[in-house]
């Protein structure tokens with residue numbers, strides 16, 4: 001059987017089509033698809049895609065889609081403080097009754113790191129002094145949450161605020177509301193990490 005006279009032409013067109021597919025998919029910006037989704041048929045079926053791809057040119061960097069979120073507002077020192085105390089009191093509430101040596105070390109290290117990395121210089125310096133005068137007590141959940149309540153009160157008083165009654169700390173910061181206690185820390189299953 002003789003060869004179809006159009007076969008060489010079809011093969012050439014096929015090669016060009018594959019090359020275009022690889023090339024254009026890197027430069028296409030369309031709101032409803034990503035470069036990875038693209039095929040030549042999706043380009044040619046939607047003339048708008050083809051137009052936006054071709055009009056960019058090979059050297060044009062792909063623009064990121066516009067971010068729809070509101071612009072972030074800088075946090076105040078007070079907001080940062082409230083968020084940090086929330087995290088710390090939640091950690092203390094969730095802390096195991098019988099922590100491993102590693103967990104006790106982690107609690108101390110967390111406070112030490114906070115005193116070096118907390119993003120407010122005045123607060124850092126103050127907290128370093130507080131830690132020196134009140135070494136971390138992390139022998140049990142009760143001990144750790146009472147210690148944290150106490151140091152939070154030291155900060156409160158220095159800012160002219162009332163002290164919080166520490167006998168109420170577990171009522172204020174109870175264990176997390178996680179289904180089937182799935183957030184509880186298991187003090188027996190955690191291996192001590194050697195650094």
Ligand SMILES: Cc1cc2nc3c(=O)[nH]c(=O)nc-3n(C[C@H](O)[C@H](O)[C@H](O)COP(=O)(O)OP(=O)(O)OC[C@H]3O[C@@H](n4cnc5c(N)ncnc54)[C@H](O)[C@@H]3O)c2cc1C
Pocket residue numbers: 077078079080081082083084085086089114118122123124126127148149150151152153155156159161163164169172
């Ligand atoms: C480590 C650290 C050091 C800081 N140092 C400074 C500083 O030097 N200067 C500065 O201006 N700000 C500092 N801040 C921020 C400051 O402590 C407050 O977070 C901020 O002023 C907002 O206060 P607030 O009254 O809204 O409640 P926060 O003090 O943030 O407390 C949040 C909530 O915790 C509860 N609470 C209050 N006291 C206790 C307690 N003792 N135990 C348990 N729960 C309590 C209350 O329900 C309260 O609403 C520091 C924050 C941190 C985390």
